[in-house]
Amino acid sequence: LVIMTDLDGTLLDHDTYSYAPAIPVMERLKKAGIPLMLNTSKTAAELMSLRNELENSDPYVVENGSALYLPADFLAENSAQNSGDHVHILGAVRSEILTLIQKIRVEEKFLFTGFADMEVAEVIEYTGLSESAARRAMTREFSEPLIWQDSAHQLRKFEALIANHGLRLLRGGRFVHVIGACDKGKCLQWFRNWFASADQRVPRFVALGDSQNDVAMLKTADIAVIVRSSHHEPPDLEQQSAVIITDETGPQGWATALTQILDDEQI
Ligand code: 2M8
Ligand code: MG
Ligand code: MG
Structure with a gap:
């Protein structure tokens, strides 16, 4: 399993940017060795700060699917590659x-x-x-x-x-x-292909998001979680088999949905 998540309105509260309710679940993911990949509208500078704070060294995506990053640590652990961070740009300048x-x-x-x-x-x-x-x-x-x-x-x-x-x-x-001609979903698919090319078992992806810019990612995922927003209607995914819509908003909804998924998977 890999968790891929949006930030604002999803892992972070829309107004306060707090992730406090999600801390226990993030610790549970870390203990289980499940990557938590951040996939967001935010910039590389914003992510550097947040990933330091969360002690997260997993791959991530910035500026709505414009660029994805595979940190050296992650590559060393998950592939034969041993040559520093890898950046892949899908978007525009x-x-x-x-x-x-x-x-x-x-x-x-x-x-x-x-x-x-x-x-x-x-x-x-x-x-x-x-x-x-x-x-x-x-x-x-x-x-x-x-x-x-x-x-x-x-x-x-x-x-x-x-x-x-x-x-x-x-x-x-x-x-x-x-x-540019990119979105969060193309990045999820890029990571899927990467696992296959690195001779890894391709994991199932759980994606979580709250807005229209998350739809491509949610549709590409194996399990999609729409985190309810206090500010707008949930985005429309048309037909998608495994979609959960949370009752609670923001990080509280995020935590409840992932707890349920981890329990179901007996992780
Ligand atoms: C912007 O992104 C959010 C994501 O949903 C938005 O459109 O509301 C970006 O500028 C991002 O870099 C920034 O951190 C965020 C702050 O609310 O707004
Ligand atoms: Mg959002
Ligand atoms: Mg976002």
Whole structure:
């Protein structure tokens, strides 16, 4: 078994960013040797800080599937590879994203505010992050989060225009994210293939998420857990066999669902 999880609104509380209710389950995973792979909209800088705090050395994915990381420790334990960290980029370069969206904003008079337009104080205001955490969220490499201030019709037009340049939109808990031709699900599948190519038994993946940007990951997983949000409706997975929707929100729902799964698996 491998656990792959979203952060905001899933392992972390939407408002306080606390993961306290999930600590006992994270310890149980560690004891059982089950990897906990973080797969998030957050940046590599944000993940470095959080993974240190959690003492997590498992593979992870940043900026909505834009880049995935296989840390040297994990590679040494799980494969014959012994040559440092491995990074695989599936997404687009942020400077190219910014050039394009700023150009079409002028041409089409779209109304939006992206992280590149914001001072740290504004990011703090929109997210409730601390100053240092907001700065880490602003060090983006592969994506641009936007506050969309125009109509839904204009958003669809924006989406069609950026699609001509190989870019797409995904909706997180607070922002609309402009990214390359990637998503969290492609990364889950990449890891599955990696286990096979490393001559490992391919594990079953449990994925947990709360928003539209998690749908591809949830659909690709063997067991999908939709963590209920206090802020929006659960995303629609259409037909998927093994899907659980939690009663509780955020890390409490995360912990209850995983406890049930681990109990069922007799882990
Ligand atoms: C952004 O991501 C969340 C994920 O759901 C969102 O769209 O609401 C990103 O900018 C991320 O880097 C940041 O940490 C987070 C803070 O709420 O917002
Ligand atoms: Mg989320
Ligand atoms: Mg997220």
